[in-house]
Amino acid sequence: MRNICVCLEFLTEERCAAIRKTAESLGFSVRFFTLEQQAEALAFAPDCEVLFAHDPELVRAAANLNWFHCAWAGVDAYCRDESLFANPACLFTNNHSYGTTIAEHVILVTLMLLRRMPEYQSAMARKHWLSPLPIRSIRGSRFTLLGAGDIGRHVARRLRAMEAARVTAVSRSGRPQPDFDAVVPITKLDDILPETDVLIMALPGTAETAGILSRERMALLPEGACVINVGRGAAMDQTALCDALNTGHLGGAALDVMVPEPLPEDSPLWSAKNLILTPHVSGSTNLPYTCDLTVELFCRNLHRYAAGERLEGLVDRTSGY
């Protein structure tokens, strides 16, 4: 009996039918659970070979698991705890279906910052007809993307279509990719920061990326630069960010991720100058297209799994991505 356990919040009839059709055609039996049915899913998990979910407790309960496909992109929660996978050889893949939605979020907050939208909104809320403020534009600005994965590529395509002066990605290898004007290795990060108008962070949460945007590196950014983070909050020094915003060294920032989440009542981030905060929603499953892609990717990967082929989005639990 080859069982698949699917436990997700976006299981429409169509999506279940698509997964069931693929599973049955490949000789699998599949059961679906909503997040509210976690107890039933936990009871079924030990009988399963494949798990498609985003719940560490289900991974822990699935003692006979051979492949876990995580419905989320960020998988740091699954790499910290070595005891999570009973089978050390269990295949582990993540979901790279968030590029479009996160890229739209990045374009949105970039334009809000460059065009000073929060200031206009706050004036209009007081019925005050503000005179035009000096603004900047994506066209002609220099962008640096920390992270050259699926999200970075989707962001870069949009920035280039909007005539950014240059879109440089920073990756571990520095290997060129056609979606970027240039890719530089992480060892050159300090050289690119002084030539960056907008820094976009889309990094996985790993030991290597923690604190990568330090106080010293923020100081390397030019006066008025903007910082956007859609990866993991731990990648930056939040105290240094507040200082850089409040002193005016940075022109603005937009955080969709922070530490901790939700942000505590007394966090200085709430009142930092020119900071746009969103509650970790840039890549949530609230956009139907993201969920459709997620299901398609799982079905594609299930074909590969059944055929013994290399899966898409394999995660190395040691490096954490």
Added chain:
Amino acid sequence: MRNICVCLEFLTEERCAAIRKTAESLGFSVRFFTLEQQAEALAFAPDCEVLFAHDPELVRAAANLNWFHCAWAGVDAYCRDESLFANPACLFTNNHSYGTTIAEHVILVTLMLLRRMPEYQSAMARKHWLSPLPIRSIRGSRFTLLGAGDIGRHVARRLRAMEAARVTAVSRSGRPQPDFDAVVPITKLDDILPETDVLIMALPGTAETAGILSRERMALLPEGACVINVGRGAAMDQTALCDALNTGHLGGAALDVMVPEPLPEDSPLWSAKNLILTPHVSGSTNLPYTCDLTVELFCRNLHRYAAGERLEGLVDRTSGY
């Protein structure tokens, strides 16, 4: 003596030097005035053959004018009053340098509406960590642009790069243009509205466009559609817009232009549901790139004028654009 009068708010040393160089190379003499120096400009205007400004009083004062280049895109203020131009044969051109900046504004407010940013912002302002709201995306949405000019083309390029399902322009002629998936004539407007997720209005203010988005036409838009106006406020029925927003028929709207401006204290627009208001700033001269393009266009046109060639952006004062 061939005099040029330039009266603008964005005259840097470089921009003046560029204009002066072109003017002198063509045998013109040029004088520059800030908006604060209107009185001096008015005194100089009667001696001028060419005027580069955005002030109807200067046009009226320039009794010997042969060419007025308006620094603004919208020229309705110059077409209403037939007595404005002393010389009925005076050439009249407008400034089509606003495409990039207005397109960035349109992308910004489109994403704010589709991704429900005002709701997240208002929750975050109360330190309330909102759960993900259902959102929509530019990708896969159907856009209709009322107006197929410079602004419409810049908007369309960006929407298509962001994978819009379709970008249709509506123009008087319906003549195809490569930047749009389709161009339909204005006579077909009522057919395209029911298939429109986001309606973007970038129309000149003329007798023909006044009230074009009537209550009846708003009702033709599908439930949840969004409306954006960056052209002229008079193009829509504002009372009907408030009703359509407050009843939830429309999912949201963003107005950068309205009637009158500034909006009076007691306007129902201030409190309409899901309405983003900005104080007519989408295409102002607060972006240096816009001003650079504006000066380049004037210099290019001055060459054409001196050579007796057809000018770029000629306005027909009868049709109003």
